[in-house]
Amino acid sequence: MSGAMSVPRIRTSPETRAQHSQPLLDRRLMDRTIVLITGCSSGIGLHLALRLASDPSRSFKVYATLRDLTAQGPLWEMARARGCPPGSLETLQLDVRDADSVAAARARVTEGRVDVLVCNAGRGLLGPLELHPAGAVASVLDANVAGTVRTIQAFLPDMKRRRSGRILVTGSMGGLMGLPFNAIYCASKFAIEGLCESLAVLLQPFGVHVSLIECGPVHTAFQEKLEGGPGGALDGADADTRDLFSRYLRHCEQMYREAAQDPEAVTEVFLTALRAPRPALRYFSTERFLPLVQLRLSDPSGRSYVAAMHSAVFADEPAQDPDGARAEARDGEAGSPELGARPAAPQ
Numbered sequence: 001m002s003g004a005m006s007v008p009r010i011r012t013s014p015e016t017r018a019q020h021s022q023p024l025l026d027r028r029l030m031d032r033t034i035v036l037i038t039g040c041s042s043g044i045g046l047h048l049a050l051r052l053a054s055d056p057s058r059s060f061k062v063y064a065t066l067r068d069l070t071a072q073g074p075l076w077e078m079a080r081a082r083g084c085p086p087g088s089l090e091t092l093q094l095d096v097r098d099a100d101s102v103a104a105a106r107a108r109v110t111e112g113r114v115d116v117l118v119c120n121a122g123r124g125l126l127g128p129l130e131l132h133p134a135g136a137v138a139s140v141l142d143a144n145v146a147g148t149v150r151t152i153q154a155f156l157p158d159m160k161r162r163r164s165g166r167i168l169v170t171g172s173m174g175g176l177m178g179l180p181f182n183a184i185y186c187a188s189k190f191a192i193e194g195l196c197e198s199l200a201v202l203l204q205p206f207g208v209h210v211s212l213i214e215c216g217p218v219h220t221a222f223q224e225k226l227e228g229g230p231g232g233a234l235d236g237a238d239a240d241t242r243d244l245f246s247r248y249l250r251h252c253e254q255m256y257r258e259a260a261q262d263p264e265a266v267t268e269v270f271l272t273a274l275r276a277p278r279p280a281l282r283y284f285s286t287e288r289f290l291p292l293v294q295l296r297l298s299d300p301s302g303r304s305y306v307a308a309m310h311s312a313v314f315a316d317e318p319a320q321d322p323d324g325a326r327a328e329a330r331d332g333e334a335g336s337p338e339l340g341a342r343p344a345a346p347q
Helices: 014-031 043-053 073-082 099-107 134-162 183-206 239-259 263-275 290-298 303-313
Strands: 033-037 060-066 089-093 116-119 165-172 208-215 282-284
Touching (some): 033 043, 043 263, 073 089, 099 134, 116 134, 134 208, 165 183, 165 263, 239 303
Parallel strands (some): 033 060, 033 116, 116 165, 165 208, 208 282
């Protein structure tokens, strides 16, 4: 007979096991990263909400907000298809144009904090500037600029108090360079660049990081949601402007065929920024347009960029330089980079 003592197994009831596991479950729920995203009815916002809610780590709790909750059906259908765990995703009504709506959404975040704020809601406006109704201009600036400001104002004070937080903002190539027939949209996105850059400089001591996700063309319903429709009313435009607009639309169709990304690819760039130990101010979803961005910065006068962009968009109508001479694209010159060229290595 062996002298070793056997250790009796202690049997526990299901109730006891549940009591012991509950604190662990509660800690995991409390340790989750709380993310609030605006503009989740479609496109980037919808796909980012699903990507985070279905992440295998189960480390995110996502509040997907929509201006109109009657549009949340596709989000929940896709969430079921993706197998998002219970409690990983909630929807809230939030209209960035209404400060009371933003405050109400903040109050409904049951955890009492937002770790990552994603400002994604926005609208576009396409067509000749002189034909835009004042109401359409005001609506775009209100949603894209003032709406982003309202949203950040609502959540930033708590982040500063906690000395922790991340703000991700959906940027655009239209915020880094002027695009023809997008004057108001570009104005709003240029404003967002200044807003975020100013905040990034200020918020370093508070442990709050601001990042812009600079997107090129993406396969979303954004074009269908343009204020006033695609191109607005062209009836009052002169013949030359109508001709240039037709050329611009042909250029856009080509760009979407050749360069448009799926929203799933763009969401991975958001995740890179979200998970970076030291987030950068800007992340680019594509490198395709960086040569033009670099050209704009390399020639402060703007002549090179204006000539290159005009040539790229209105290829069959050579641009005129400020002296009236035809701007010609020459091999090896920085004045006219191809849109598809890879950027030079950063200096």
